[in-house]
Every structure is written in structure tokens, then in C-alpha cells.
Amino acid sequence: MQSYICSPMNYIGGKYKLLPQLLPLFPKKIDTFVDMFCGGGNVGINVEANKLLLNDNLLYIVDLYKQFKSMTTTEIVNYVEQRIDDFKLSLTNTDGYLALRNAYNQERNPLDLFVLTAYSFNHQIRFNNNHQFNIPFGKNRSRYNANMKKNLELFVAKLHELDVEFSSSNFEELDLSELTSDDFVYCDPPYLITTGTYNDGKRGFTGWSHREEMKLLALLSELNRKGVRFALSNVLMHKGRNNAILKQWIEIHNFNVYHLNMDYQNSNYHSINSKSDITDEVLITNYVL
Numbered sequence: 001m002q003s004y005i006c007s008p009m010n011y012i013g014g015k016y017k018l019l020p021q022l023l024p025l026f027p028k029k030i031d032t033f034v035d036m037f038c039g040g041g042n043v044g045i046n047v048e049a050n051k052l053l054l055n056d057n058l059l060y061i062v063d064l065y066k067q068f069k070s071m072t073t074t075e076i077v078n079y080v081e082q083r084i085d086d087f088k089l090s091l092t093n094t095d096g097y098l099a100l101r102n103a104y105n106q107e108r109n110p111l112d113l114f115v116l117t118a119y120s121f122n123h124q125i126r127f128n129n130n131h132q133f134n135i136p137f138g139k140n141r142s143r144y145n146a147n148m149k150k151n152l153e154l155f156v157a158k159l160h161e162l163d164v165e166f167s168s169s170n171f172e173e174l175d176l177s178e179l180t181s182d183d184f185v186y187c188d189p190p191y192l193i194t195t196g197t198y199n200d201g202k203r204g205f206t207g208w209s210h211r212e213e214m215k216l217l218a219l220l221s222e223l224n225r226k227g228v229r230f231a232l233s234n235v236l237m238h239k240g241r242n243n244a245i246l247k248q249w250i251e252i253h254n255f256n257v258y259h260l261n262m263d264y265q266n267s268n269y270h271s272i273n274s275k276s277d278i279t280d281e282v283l284i285t286n287y288v289l
């Protein structure tokens with residue numbers, strides 16, 4: 001794992017731990033790499049390509065990346081540490097955390113979102129319907145630490161090196177008309193048969209339902225027709241549920257399916273007890289390596 005950069009945002013569904021399995025399955029030569037559901041940015045930041053497009057409809061995370069790109073690493077780290085000082089953030093200061101949360105919800109300084117996630121419960125990001133950041137304090141659990149600082153510095157440094165564009169579009173509105181067979185689109189959408197905080201449609205952002213699933217599959221079919229390479233992360237089975245739409249689509253198009261090893265997920269907090277615990281995480285591609 002030494003050579004991969006880990007996003008400083010602890011993102012639900014983040015692909016950092018899967019990178020050693022995912023990246024060897026990507027094409028070797030890429031002109032523009034589109035990370036269509038970039039989330040924590042774990043994939044886009046680690047892919048070798050001439051140009052990178054980071055897109056996510058969670059505009060606040062995209063605003064944060066824009067801010068990372070426009071400031072020096074020292075300025076960013078100084079700002080973060082100053083904010084921690086100003087609000088006296090610690091493992092136990094709930095009031096300080098709530099005061100910063102209020103400030104962020106009023107002023108929307110993108111860097112404050114990063115500071116908040118350093119102290120939020122499980123370092124999570126979530127907004128309510130009014131776009132207010134609403135994760136509670138991670139009392140006695142979450143704080144800005146040396147590891148987070150290291151991840152922040154490496155992530156920002158890499159972002160500065162890259163020829164990167166940012167977009168906060170719904171994937172359906174993203175203009176992909178210029179893409180050619182030299183380009184590559186990676187999709188890591190919310191999974192239809194699992195639950196992330198971003199896919200219930202009650203967070204002020206579009207949720208993920210059959211409608212979105214069908215639209216995305218249609219978009220990928222169209223890219224395939226135009227000779228644009230893509231890879232789609234997903235699960236075919238999770239806790240006894242199957243994604244029948246996805247399976248059928250794969251069969252119709254005869255796309256490639258790589259089954260990934262998710263052991264890392266279970267080793268931390270629970271072991272597989274029954275078949276219903278099995279998650280079949282896959283990467284689906286329309287190209288041969």
C-alpha cells in the first residue's frame with residue numbers, strides 16, 4: 001500500500017483498500033480519466049493519466065478539492081491548525097465542535113469541512129435536506145492526528161501536480177461528448193443493494209434508486225457503443241440480495257466481470273457467519289487488458 005495516496009477524507013465506500021486490486025485492471029494508457037463519482041477521491045488521485053476530471057454531485061466536497069488545489073500545502077495545514085486552536089477542538093470539546101459546525105453551515109468555508117470531518121463521528125460527512133452538515137461530534141474517538149495530516153499533505157501535493165478539472169454535476173448532466181477511445185471513465189456509484197448515507201435521497205442530494213441505476217447503465221452502454229472504455233464498481237450480491245438489473249445488463253453486453261477480494265472488510269470487525277454475509281464486490285469493464 002506504500003505507493004498509494006489515501007484520501008484525508010474518511011469516505012464511506014472509499015476504495016483506498018481496494019486500489020491494489022482495482023488499478024491493475026485499468027487501462028495502461030489513459031488520456032482523460034473521468035472519476036464520475038469521485039467521493040473521497042481515492043481512485044482519481046492514484047491513477048496515471050494525462051488529465052483528470054473529478055466529479056461528484058456532493059458540491060461541498062468538490063469545493064473542498066478546489067480549495068486544496070488553489071492553496072499551498074503550508075497554507076492549508078496552517079489554516080486547519082489555526083481553526084483547531086480557535087475552536088479549542090479536542091477529543092472531548094463538544095461545544096467547540098458544534099460551534100465550528102454552525103460556522104461552516106453559515107459561512108461555507110470549504111476547508112472547515114475538512115476540519116469538521118477530523119472531529120465528526122467516524123470522520124463522516126453527511127448533509128440534511130437543507131444542506132446543513134449534521135454529523136454529531138465523535139467524542140473520545142475522532143480528532144485531527146498525525147496520520148490525517150500526512151494524508152492531507154500527500155493528497156494536496158498530488159492534486160497540485162495533476163492537470164485536474166472539477167465538476168459537481170449529477171452524472172446525468174455531465175458532458176462526456178468529447179471523450180474518445182483514448183479516455184477512460186471510472187464509475188463508483190452508490191450501490192443499489194447496499195446502504196450508504198448518500199443514497200437514501202433524504203440528504204438534500206439525489207438518492208440512488210432503480211431509476212438512477214438504469215440511467216447509469218444506459219449511459220455506459222452508450223459510451224461502449226462509442227468505443228470509450230469504462231469500468232464500473234459494484235456489488236452483484238450483498239447480504240442475500242442480488243442486483244438482477246446489473247447481472248442482466250452484463251450478460252446482454254458480454255462485459256468482463258472481475259470478482260474482488262473483500263476479506264479486508266470482514267477481518268476488522270466481524271467474520272463471515274453465513275452465506276447471507278457474503279458480498280460479491282466486482283469491477284465490470286468493457287475492454288480487455
Ligand SMILES: C[S@@+](CC[C@H](N)C(=O)[O-])C[C@H]1O[C@@H](n2cnc3c(N)ncnc32)[C@H](O)[C@@H]1O
Pocket residue numbers: 007011012013014015016036037038039040041042043055056057058169170171172188189190198206207208212
Ligand atoms: C461510493 S462513493 C465514491 C467513493 C470514491 N470512489 C472513493 O474511493 O472515495 C459514491 C459517490 O457518488 C456520489 N453520487 C451519488 N449520486 C450521484 C449522482 N447522481 N451524480 C454524481 N455523483 C453522485 C456520492 O456523493 C458519493 O460521493
